[in-house]
Amino acid sequence: MNDQDTGLRARLVAAGVELVTGEGVHALTLREIARQAGVSHGAPRRYFATHVELLSAIARHGFDELAAALADADHAAGTGPRERLAALAHAYLDYAAAAPGMFELMFRHDLLEGSGIGLRRTSLPLFETLTLLVAQVRPPSGAEPAVVAGALWANLHGLAQLRAWGSLQLATGGDDVEPLLRAALAAHLGPEAR
Amino acid sequence: MNDQDTGLRARLVAAGVELVTGEGVHALTLREIARQAGVSHGAPRRYFATHVELLSAIARHGFDELAAALADADHAAGTGPRERLAALAHAYLDYAAAAPGMFELMFRHDLLEGSGIGLRRTSLPLFETLTLLVAQVRPPSGAEPAVVAGALWANLHGLAQLRAWGSLQLATGGDDVEPLLRAALAAHLGPEAR
């Protein structure tokens, strides 16, 4: 039932996901999504009152994907908080690199409704996990775990952006985000070997 | 001559700067900028072949402003590399907060031409300064200064974004970026008192 939901609502979201993955954010016009779904340009209006509502639904799908990827990485990692944090960070950057169009949409709050998508739906669970793990690591700075987690999250975001627009070569001469990520983790959480 | 350049090219850029500062990125339509400058919608085409070229010129103005703000902050700071880095970081975040529309435009590479604006024009000088100062600080991680500078820059960017879309309350419960910035600086550069 849920697997093959051929309702137009689901088909529109699926078409949008395909478009943003293959073509990028610029392809996500209302009419193009409708064309891709095989309906007229007025059809989406029955399910999404406005363009941004449809875009928000597509972004929600991306947040679910990201949350699943993060959960998988967390499970695959060991039990140590340090390695779990490293796994989450890698998964975050991997998702941003694997689906750059979707990642851009997810954090283009000007395209999304009500500013409540990115924060409460996925960032908050992620952030809570980060805070929990950071508290277990007991970082050298001695700052509150929530503050360290926030700073670390901002760092991950910044690294994802840097790589997305190809600024990495400024820092490393190559396209490899790995050294920067290692440096960021070491900075916020302390040296690798504890 | 240069102070009161009333050429249409300069007037268009000025109108764009005013629009993006007052209304936001969404107001930067070609026709609206032309209206603001008091000319017909076809006039800009003589100076900017396309819409993104005009937007790029406006963004360039923002990069110049940011570079000037950073230089001022650097001069106003003392001579210690740690305090200069802190001053630069504060100035960076202050600019992003004071001119959010312009800041958004500057790093919306989908709106800018050739992806060569943000990188080589301002980020590179800033990045070189950061690397130089980081090398003087000799951060505890022992990583290469360029890598630490890159990670720190990414952190600043991430913090600016976090604040821009109001996610800060997740980490601190308030809108104050200061604790997160202090944590980031301490993480990448070592504790404040050396």
Next chain:
DNA sequence: GACGGCGAGTAGACACTGTCTACTCCGCTT
């Protein structure tokens, strides 16, 4: 001093966008 040319800006067309509204049409209930 008249004339031609040319730079600068105007005005309109075109295809496209998001939104809104009138309409068709099929399946269901009564």
Next chain:
DNA sequence: AAGCGGAGTAGACAGTGTCTACTCGCCGTC
């Protein structure tokens, strides 16, 4: 069997970026 309502269609509308034909005023040249 009749009617009704949900679902999708089709067209209009204002707005957008781009392109092209045009006007107009100023300059140098004969």
